[in-house]
Amino acid sequence: xxxxxxxxxxxxxxxxxxxxxxxxxxxxxxxxxxxxxxxxxxxxxxxxxxxxxxxxxxxxxxxxxxxxxxxxxxxxxxxxxxxxxxxxxxxxxxxxxxxxxxxxxxxxxxxxxxxxxxxxxxxxxxxxxxxxxxxxxxxxxxxxxxxxxxxxxxxxxxxxxxxxxxxxxxxxxxxxxxxxxxxxxxxxxxxxxxxxxxxxxx
Numbered sequence: 208x209x210x211x212x213x214x215x216x217x218x219x220x221x222x223x224x225x226x227x228x229x230x231x232x233x234x235x236x237x238x239x240x241x242x243x244x245x246x247x248x249x250x251x252x253x254x255x256x257x258x259x260x261x262x263x264x265x266x267x268x269x270x271x272x273x274x275x276x277x278x279x280x281x282x283x284x285x286x287x288x289x290x291x292x293x294x295x296x297x298x299x300x301x302x303x304x305x306x307x308x309x310x311x312x313x314x315x316x317x318x319x320x321x322x323x324x325x326x327x328x329x330x331x332x333x334x335x336x337x338x339x340x341x342x343x344x345x346x347x348x349x350x351x352x353x354x355x356x357x358x359x360x361x362x363x364x365x366x367x368x369x370x371x372x373x374x375x376x377x378x379x380x381x382x383x384x385x386x387x388x389x390x391x392x393x394x395x396x397x398x399x400x401x402x403x404x405x406x407x408x409x
Contacts, residue, residue: 211375218385226389234396242268256283294323327353334359338371345372362402
């Protein structure tokens with residue numbers, strides 16, 4: 208089963224990132240971002256690109272500028288996730304052959320992102336938008352638009368978000384906190400995947 212979950216490894220270090228990624232992949236989470244405000248983030252992106260690109264879609268989060276995009280591309284990342292909607296960043300990511308998921312909250316931002324070529328929309332912070340907010344915006348989005356709920360979406364409310372039209376989720380602390388080892392991440396990933404499967408099945 209394909210589970211549309213992006214693991215957000217904020218604060219992860221290069222010396223631990225591959226083992227953590229392997230634990231996520233083993234549990235069925237195959238999209239992984241390293242936020243650029245993590246320690247030596249581009250080195251972690253490079254390690255993931257070299258170590259598991261054949262089994263996972265990997266890249267960076269908190270991508271804020273065209274220079275950031277260039278750095279992620281040089282490191283071998285294939286995924287650019289941002290907290291904001293910057294058309295220049297979206298276009299740069301697409302020009303570099305990467306997937307772009309900008310952060311949006313309003314219909315104006317949604318359509319600006321899509322016009323710039325975004326592959327999907329990151330509704331952030333999800334806690335402020337809520338399933339009802341997404342449901343209202345979803346009604347005017349082009350059919351098939353990929354929508355990810357991030358920040359305030361988690362295993363306890365997957366079902367509500369999916370019912371409102373979410374395509375998937377970006378999950379941070381429910382999967383990884385700085386200091387977590389691979390075994391801890393594996394246990395968390397198992398719980399997140401179980402919740403996804405239950406929500407989709409239900």
